[in-house]
Amino acid sequence: MLNNISPKIGRLLISEPFMADPNFKRSVILITEHNEDGTVGYILNQAGNLLVKDVVEGLTEAHNLIHFGGPVATDTIHFIHRCYDKLLSGDPIGDGIYWGGNFETLRILMETGAIEDNEIKFFMGYSGWDVGQLDSEIKDNAWMVSNIPYVDILFNDDDEQLWRDVIVNLGPKYAHVSNFPSDPSLN
Template sequence: MVPQMILVMLNNIKPQTGRLLVSEPFMADPNFKRSVVLLTEHGDEGTVGYILNQVGNLILNDVIQDLWEADNHIYFGGPVAADTLHFIHRCYDKLQSGEEIGNGIYWGGNFETLKILLNTNAIKANEVKFFMGYSGWDTGQLEREIEQNAWMVSNISDTNLIFGNDDEQLWRDVIVNLGPKYAHISNFPVDPSLN
């Protein structure tokens, strides 16, 4: 029998574009288990974001044939429109396009220019991250899930975490960055029955 655990994870940070969602440690939805989601849009019409720490089995040149040496991993961005490709980057100086979401991070941009930059090795792997699909919430849905303690909201403390590739550690690092009140959560086992 698994002991029932009630976590009160309310913090004062509200969701908004450029912030992170961190799933509660025992989230049942397998799409979001121990996920960190970057919010790229949050407003009156809902919320859009990308799961930062679920790397997929594909690399970019598996999906786009004319990207000869683009061996960037493609991440599972979320369960919505899982057959669409999206990207975030921190190289506006090179790409000259994209919508700034904060902290020097940009959402999307001119993909043809990006392809040229990738093929000429002008962009490093840690400057851009690709996703298949996205995560989406209708108006008010995310706020309800936060009230039910499914998510914590965090500011971005270090953009290197966003573009890194240590998927398992990212969830823990973001929780620890919430402060000492939450740090103990990072040590919870994936399966509480093993505790």
């Protein structure tokens, strides 16, 4: 399932449909860092059961679900957003998407209702690869790399649909994969 796009900031990693690792089964990961130190990203389509207000002190009005960002540092909270005009901080990922930002400003904006739920996504933990590790996994066909088909997809909370939309966007060669059952033994 190898494709010819290489990983870089702002691209998506899509797991091979039958990946055995439960952390990454049918995962779509936004790459937020890719450099000589390795790669960092967040799983976009593994929403958890916790709300931000239940985990982060001072965000009593934050009703966003916290997503499982990956198996690294699961005691940390991270976020991406598309509201730089309000937050005035964050590292650019591309297409108006930013990673992180000033948390105190975020708290104030969320408590006053100035940030909509569909403008921000929270993650517990992250996904990380050492230098060369991700390239090796891509060569082993564990991951496909894609450009983001449209920005709204990143903030979609329908986990299975997000995965399907990204797969279909890879083109006709991959579109049939979107209909594969998550557990082939049930087919």
